[in-house]
Amino acid sequence: MTAPLPQVFKLGTRGSPLALTQAGMVRDALRAAHGWDSIEIVVIRTTGDRVQDRALAEIGGKALWTRELDRALLAGEVDACVHSMKDVETLRPAAIAVAAMLPRADVRDRLIGAASVSALREGASVGTSSPRRAAQLRRLRPDLRPMLFRGNVDTRLGKLAAGEVDATLLAAAGLDRLGRHDTGTAIPLDQMLPAPAQGAVGVETRAEGAAHDAVAAIDDAATHRAVDAERALLAALAADCHSPVAALAVHDGDTLRLRAELLSPDGAEQVSGEARGDDPVALGARLAAELLGRAPPAIRALFG
Numbered sequence: 602m603t604a605p606l607p608q609v610f611k612l613g614t615r616g617s618p619l620a621l622t623q624a625g626m627v628r629d630a631l632r633a634a635h636g637w638d639s640i641e642i643v644v645i646r647t648t649g650d651r652v653q654d655r656a657l658a659e660i661g662g663k664a665l666w667t668r669e670l671d672r673a674l675l676a677g678e679v680d681a682c683v684h685s686m687k688d689v690e691t692l693r694p695a696a697i698a699v700a701a702m703l704p705r706a707d708v709r710d711r712l713i714g715a716a717s718v719s720a721l722r723e724g725a726s727v728g729t730s731s732p733r734r735a736a737q738l739r740r741l742r743p744d745l746r747p748m749l750f751r752g753n754v755d756t757r758l759g760k761l762a763a764g765e766v767d768a769t770l771l772a773a774a775g776l777d778r779l780g781r782h783d784t785g786t787a788i789p790l791d792q793m794l795p796a797p798a799q800g801a802v803g804v805e806t807r808a809e810g811a812a813h814d815a816v817a818a819i820d821d822a823a824t825h826r827a828v829d830a831e832r833a834l835l836a837a838l839a840a841d842c843h844s845p846v847a848a849l850a851v852h853d854g855d856t857l858r859l860r861a862e863l864l865s866p867d868g869a870e871q872v873s874g875e876a877r878g879d880d881p882v883a884l885g886a887r888l889a890a891e892l893l894g895r896a897p898p899a900i901r902a903l904f905g
């Protein structure tokens with residue numbers, strides 16, 4: 602039996618300004634699709650929100666952004682949860698499904714504090730706690746010094762303004778959603794390939810039931826297929842958040858073109874490649890295997 606839709610549809614989210622903006626976008630899309638006027642946004646504090654002083658990779662990884670939201674979803678306290686797909690583990694509980702993704706935003710990273718990576722002064726410090734961004738920066742410029750940098754977008758921009766670092770990197774998607782269209786300069790994709798799923802907002806529901814089917818009505822299939830390919834690559838690599846991995850799938854007619862890059866943490870070693878295919882999951886797995894097969898030992902040791 603399928604559970605009926607509740608009177609008030611509850612949308613779970615983290616409480617950061619970006620998370621709330623994204624939840625509002627999902628609410629608006631559900632309202633437009635179904636005419637619902639009773640959608641309540643329920644803020645749930647996650648472990649990732651509480652722990653601000655250490656790199657996520659040290660304290661347990663991406664699950665820290667979803668655990669409390671998963672629990673509320675499975676307990677029926679909310680009907681759906683909104684996530685940045687970039688922050689969602691590839692291995693998810695079987696009773697939870699990604700019912701929809703919103704149309705993807707600008708996938709690039711933006712540099713804030715200099716006009717380009719080459720314009721940064723010799724030895725500049727760059728605030729980031731992303732192993733991918735740190736490795737990519739050092740591959741481009743071994744003199745740069747990545748510095749641990751956490752907190753939400755406004756916190757990071759505040760630390761930059763206070764002079765704690767010379768520059769920082771943030772996803773264009775988050776900046777744009779916060780109305781910060783003029784903050785920073787986009788780094789070209791051939792210099793910095795984004796994180797898998799960057800720029801994609803996903804909506805998870807319980808795998809079965811009316812909420813799943815109602816949310817599926819707002820799915821952007823093109824975004825969903827591309828992100829599925831990127832996440833399949835990540836899953837096949839058995840990557841964790843210590844592993845510097847970049848990936849981007851784009852549509853080329855009916856086929857997907859997936860590019861990916863694996864790096865050593867210091868950026869000294871890199872392996873990259875691309876593949877095309879129709880089945881997102883098979884494509885991600887195939888490119889992962891191909892890259893691992895060619896990866897130098899320093900990179901292969903980070904995976905599996």
Ligand SMILES: NCc1[nH]cc(CCC(=O)O)c1CC(=O)O
Nearest residue numbers: 685687771772774775799800801
């Ligand atoms: N890890 C934090 C996070 N998760 C999603 C985004 C940006 C929005 C997106 O990629 O959809 C950000 C901030 C950032 O990386 O600058």
